[in-house]
Amino acid sequence: MIDGYNFAYLDERTKRMIRRAILKAVAIPGHQVPFGSREMPLAYGWGTGGIQVTAAVLGQHDVLKVIDQGSDDTTNAVNIRQFFARTTGVATTERTREATLIQTRHRIPEAPLTEGQVLVYQVPQPEPLYKLEPRRSETLKLHACEEYGLVNVKLYEDLAHWGRVDTTYDYPVQVNGRYVMSPSPIPSFDNPKMHLMPALQLFGAGREKRIYAVPPYTDVKSLDFEDHPFHVEPQGHACALCGCTTSYLDEVLQGEGERLWTCSDTDWCREQREAA
Amino acid sequence: MYIAVKGGEAAIEASRVLLAEARRGDPAVRELEVAQIREQLGLLVDRVIAEASLYDPELAALALKQARGDAVEAIFLLRAYRTTLPRVAFTEPLDTAQMRVRRRVSAIFKDLPGGQLLGPTYDYTQRLLDFSLLDATPISVRTEPVEVQASTGSARTGGERMPNALDTLAAEGLIENTLPSEGDPPPPDITRDPPVYPLPRSARLQMLARADEGWLLGMAYATQRGYAYTHPFGGDIRFGAVAMELVPDELGFAIEVGEIDITECQMINQFGGSATVAPQFTRGYGLVYGHSERKAMSMSLVDRALRSDEFDEEVIAPVQQQEFVLPQGDNIEASGFVQHLKLPHYVTFESELQLIRQLREKHFSAEEGK
Numbered sequence: 137m138i139d140g141y142n143f144a145y146l147d148e149r150t151k152r153m154i155r156r157a158i159l160k161a162v163a164i165p166g167h168q169v170p171f172g173s174r175e176m177p178l179a180y181g182w183g184t185g186g187i188q189v190t191a192a193v194l195g196q197h198d199v200l201k202v203i204d205q206g207s208d209d210t211t212n213a214v215n216i217r218q219f220f221a222r223t224t225g226v227a228t229t230e231r232t233r234e235a236t237l238i239q240t241r242h243r244i245p246e247a248p249l250t251e252g253q254v255l256v257y258q259v260p261q262p263e264p265l266y267k268l269e270p271r272r273s274e275t276l277k278l279h280a281c282e283e284y285g286l287v288n289v290k291l292y293e294d295l296a297h298w299g300r301v302d303t304t305y306d307y308p309v310q311v312n313g314r315y316v317m318s319p320s321p322i323p324s325f326d327n328p329k330m331h332l333m334p335a336l337q338l339f340g341a342g343r344e345k346r347i348y349a350v351p352p353y354t355d356v357k358s359l360d361f362e363d364h365p366f367h368v369e370p371q372g373h374a375c376a377l378c379g380c381t382t383s384y385l386d387e388v389l390q391g392e393g394e395r396l397w398t399c400s401d402t403d404w405c406r407e408q409r410e411a412a
Numbered sequence: 413m414y415i416a417v418k419g420g421e422a423a424i425e426a427s428r429v430l431l432a433e434a435r436r437g438d439p440a441v442r443e444l445e446v447a448q449i450r451e452q453l454g455l456l457v458d459r460v461i462a463e464a465s466l467y468d469p470e471l472a473a474l475a476l477k478q479a480r481g482d483a484v485e486a487i488f489l490l491r492a493y494r495t496t497l498p499r500v501a502f503t504e505p506l507d508t509a510q511m512r513v514r515r516r517v518s519a520i521f522k523d524l525p526g527g528q529l530l531g532p533t534y535d536y537t538q539r540l541l542d543f544s545l546l547d548a549t550p551i552s553v554r555t556e557p558v559e560v561q562a563s564t565g566s567a568r569t570g571g572e573r574m575p576n577a578l579d580t581l582a583a584e585g586l587i588e589n590t591l592p593s594e595g596d597p598p599p600p601d602i603t604r605d606p607p608v609y610p611l612p613r614s615a616r617l618q619m620l621a622r623a624d625e626g627w628l629l630g631m632a633y634a635t636q637r638g639y640a641y642t643h644p645f646g647g648d649i650r651f652g653a654v655a656m657e658l659v660p661d662e663l664g665f666a667i668e669v670g671e672i673d674i675t676e677c678q679m680i681n682q683f684g685g686s687a688t689v690a691p692q693f694t695r696g697y698g699l700v701y702g703h704s705e706r707k708a709m710s711m712s713l714v715d716r717a718l719r720s721d722e723f724d725e726e727v728i729a730p731v732q733q734q735e736f737v738l739p740q741g742d743n744i745e746a747s748g749f750v751q752h753l754k755l756p757h758y759v760t761f762e763s764e765l766q767l768i769r770q771l772r773e774k775h776f777s778a779e780e781g782k
Contacts, residue, residue, distance in 0.1 A: 138540075177539035205522065215536040222538075261637075270638030302684065389524040389580055398522075 137225045144191040145223045150174055154192035154347070158338060161349035166311030167279070168262050173345040183216055183241060184342025186258035190239050193254060193338070194220065199227045201235035206243035206384065206400035213241070232403050242305075244326040246383045246404035249335035251352060257320040259341040262348060264308040264318040284316050287359060295364055307366075310357045311350055319356075325368045325384045330356040373397040378408035435480050449473035458673075458702025459483055463743065464490035465603070465622040466497075467672050467701055484624075484743050491744055495603075504657040504666055508676050509575055511652040518577035519646035520680060526574040531651065577648040578678050578695070587680065587693040609735050616718055616734060617711075621699060623741030625707045631717075631731045631741075632710035639729035640717050643682035644696065651675045651703050675700045679712035683723050694723065 142148065150172075157171035176184040194200065200220055204213035208230040216239060217228050229235050232247040241258040249255060265275045268286040278286070287308060294302040301307070307324035311317045319327055320339060330337065330350060337350040350356060360366035374381045376396040383404055385397035399405035436443070450457055450473035460472040464487045472490055479485035515531025518524055530536075581587040599614035607615065620628065635642055653673050657666040677698035685691035696716030698708035717731045730736045740746060 179535070179539075182535075207522075210522075211530065211536055215538065219538055266638040267641045297684070386522045389521055389577075391525040393580060393583060395580075 138222045141223055143196075143224055144194050144220065145177070146174065146188065146191045151192040154188055157347045158189065158192065158349060161338070161347050162336070162351050164315075165350055165354050166309075166315030166317040166348060168341075168346040168348045170345055171347050173342045176342060178216070178219070180343040181260055182212060183239070183258040185340030185344075185347070186239050186241070186256050186342075187216060187219070187340070188342055189256045189338050189340035189347060190220065190237060191223075193256075194224060194226060194237060196224070196226060198236045199229050199234055201229050201232065201238045201403075202240075203238065203243060203245070203401075203403075204241040205386070206245070206404075207402040209402065230403055232401075242321050242323075243384070243400060244322055244329045246399070246401045247407070248329075249333060251334045253335040255333075255335050255337050257322075257337065257339045259318065259320045259339045259346075260343075261306075262318055262339065262341040262344050262346040264306075264316050279315060282314065284310075287316060291359060291361070295361070301360075301364075301366075308359050310359060312354050313357075316359070317348060317350075323384055324358065324366075327356070327358045327366070328368070332356075371397070375399045375405060375408070378405045378412065380405065380408050435478070444477055446470065446473045446477055449476050455703060456481075456483065458704055459625060459707075460486045460490055462701040462704060462707065463487045463622050463624065464494060465701070466490050466494040484747050488744050488747070501658050501660070503669070504659065506654045506656070506674070508650065508654060508674070509573055511574060511650060511654045511674075511676075512671075513574050513650050513652035515652070516574060516648070516650040517646070518648050521577060524577050524580075574650065576678060578680065581647075581680075581693065585690075585692065588683075588695060590695065607738070610721075611734060611738065613715075613719070616738060617697065617699070617715060619738045619741065620711045620714060621701075623711075623738070624743035624746070625704065625710070627741045627743070628707060628710040628714055631737055632713035634729065634731050635713050635717050640720070640725075640727075640732050642696070642713065642716050644713055644716070645680040646709065647678045647680040647695075649675075649677045649705055649709065651705070673702055675702065675704050675708040677705070677708040677712045679709070679716060681716045686724060694719070 137143075144151070146154075153172055157169045161167065161169045173185065174188060176187055178184055178187060190200070200217065202208065202213045202217040202220075204210040204216075207213065208217070220226060221228055232238065232245040232249075236252060237254045237256065238245065238249075239256040239258065244255065263272060263275050265278060265286060266272075268290060269275050269278065278284070291301055294300065303324065305323050306318055306321040307327055308316050309319050309327060309330065318339075319330060332353050332355065333350070334352050336352055339348045339350075341347070358366035371385050373385055375383060375385060375398050377398050380399055383399045383401060386400045387395055387397055389395050399408070450469050453473075453476065454469075456476060457469050457472045460475060460483060461467055461469060463483075464472065464475075466472075468490070471493065472486065475486035475489040475493075476483075479489060513526075513529055513531075515533060516526060516529045518528065578587055582589055593612065593614070599618070600612070602615055602618040607619075611619070634640070636644070651673070653671045655668045656670050656672060657668050659666050675698075677696075679696035679698070681694045681696055683689075683692060683694040694716065696712035696714075696719075698711030698713075698715065700708045700711065714731060714737060717729075718734055718737060720727055720732045725732070727733065
């Protein structure tokens with residue numbers, strides 16, 4: 137462990153402040169709770185919110201997994217995992233099923249999560265309405281009044297224009313029948329995994345200074361219409377490494393215009409290959 | 413009675429002496445060498461080169477020394493020098509696919525031809541102060557170049573072509589092609605031709621390339637926060653050396669005259685299509701002298717936002733308005749004009765004083781009359 141810094145980098149008072157925000161967020165599922173986001177030794181937009189949430193809830197006996205794009209060995213994931221290894225000394229793992237706390241950017245692991253686990257999302261933009269109304273003073277009122285006409289009109293216009301919704305990631309959801317929430321830029325493929333998930337889902341947005349949460353076993357509904365229900369477009373390929381056809385796949389260019397697809401969740405891919 | 417109407421000349425002379433002393437700092441501390449600035453404050457030198465639009469690291473370092481590290485003042489010095497230089501020739505267009513890359517990352521594919529090459533970057537350093545740098549004692553510096561490059565892709569050998577990550581998308585028609593404007597007119601020269609708005613993209617890109625980094629960053633960030641959002645992805649971001657070629661009249665073929673370091677960013681953005689064009693991705697482009705990903709990426713976001721007329725996008729934010737973004741982004745013009753308010757304005761102010769006194773008189777006499 138590195139000298140001169142507290143366990144998990146932040147001082148205990150800051151961690152307590154963040155945990156209070158988390159408790160409030162859990163009590164009001166999907167509601168964005170402002171918090172005193174700190175300057176972190178990582179650039180804004182690279183996971184400062186997720187890191188603060190992880191730092192606030194991580195204990196000495198936790199087993200930490202960090203993924204970015206579903207993979208443990210992408211540079212940003214490696215960097216964040218090393219940061220916590222340096223500042224806490226906690227055990228780290230690449231195995232989804234062994235982790236007690238998983239910090240993620242842009243994916244939900246393929247392996248179902250359990251009650252003992254916490255999933256921490258890195259969130260670039262917590263306000264699901266910002267593309268329709270950039271003024272946060274206004275969106276605050278829209279949420280307060282449960283006035284989601286803007287986003288429904290946007291979905292309707294997409295359907296009228298394209299015959300489908302023009303959003304493939306960060307697809308807005310309604311939590312517990314009340315707040316419309318950004319699921320963070322996960323592919324809409326992952327949205328159904330949020331619904332009634334046994335694990336606690338925490339969302340940290342450092343630059344925008346917001347925390348929100350989805351408690352275990354909470355309704356999470358991707359916005360849609362009765363006659364145009366939300367659905368996930370299949371990618372239509374199998375993983376070139378493990379053959380899986382149900383996981384989310386990365387497209388990898390091979391040169392000469394050739395390409396192949398592999399599981400974005402590298403730990404899931406390993407499990408499939410070992411089981412084969 | 414004290415009336416400071418004369419004595420300007422002596423005051424200026426004294427001010428210059430004071431400035432020279434302030435620049436030198438404590439004489440007990442060793443004087444900074446220009447070569448040290450050039451070698452050890454390279455990113456600052458790059459910023460000066462880029463915004464002065466003069467590729468001369470040595471003079472940029474000198475300007476920084478003279479300007480006491482004030483980037484905008486150094487840019488000013490170098491631009492004022494640049495303007496005295498004759499224009500000898502135009503080089504051929506740069507081929508950035510032939511760049512000797514020291515760093516190339518693409519955020520859209522996990523791996524791709526050419527690989528992901530991290531190179532020198534602060535991105536993954538963890539921002540903890542390295543107190544060992546407080547000591548000037550030399551630490552072990554490697555003399556051999558690193559054999560294993562920080563690449564996640566297949567091993568690379570030098571001089572290999574590094575195709576752009578967007579090429580495959582273009583081959584599939586998924587992204588707009590980069591084509592010359594109709595008739596391929598020579599681009600205007602923003603340093604010689606006064607701007608006539610609306611400017612063509614070729615002129616806008618020139619202005620963005622030497623615009624203030626902080627201004628561009630703020631403008632680009634605004635698009636990300638919803639003020640003219642453009643759905644961006646970092647398609648291809650690369651830094652390295654490219655060859656400059658020119659065709660001398662007496663030879664009639666291209667010869668290489670040198671190399672410069674540049675940073676290039678191709679941003680991928682969404683476009684829903686129109687009645688005549690199928691939906692496809694669009695591009696924002698950034699190109700900056702030296703190494704500055706912050707600026708190249710900001711530039712590409714702003715470039716894309718400024719193309720709203722091409723895609724029939726509603727103009728809702730300042731970043732989409734070229735007359736807002738471009739002239740105000742020139743930090744030499746802006747710095748000069750903001751600070752000109754330090755100059756004497758006695759004459760104009762006196763006339764304002766007269767006016768406001770008259771108005772107040774009127775106001776109070778009207779009140780008395782009520």
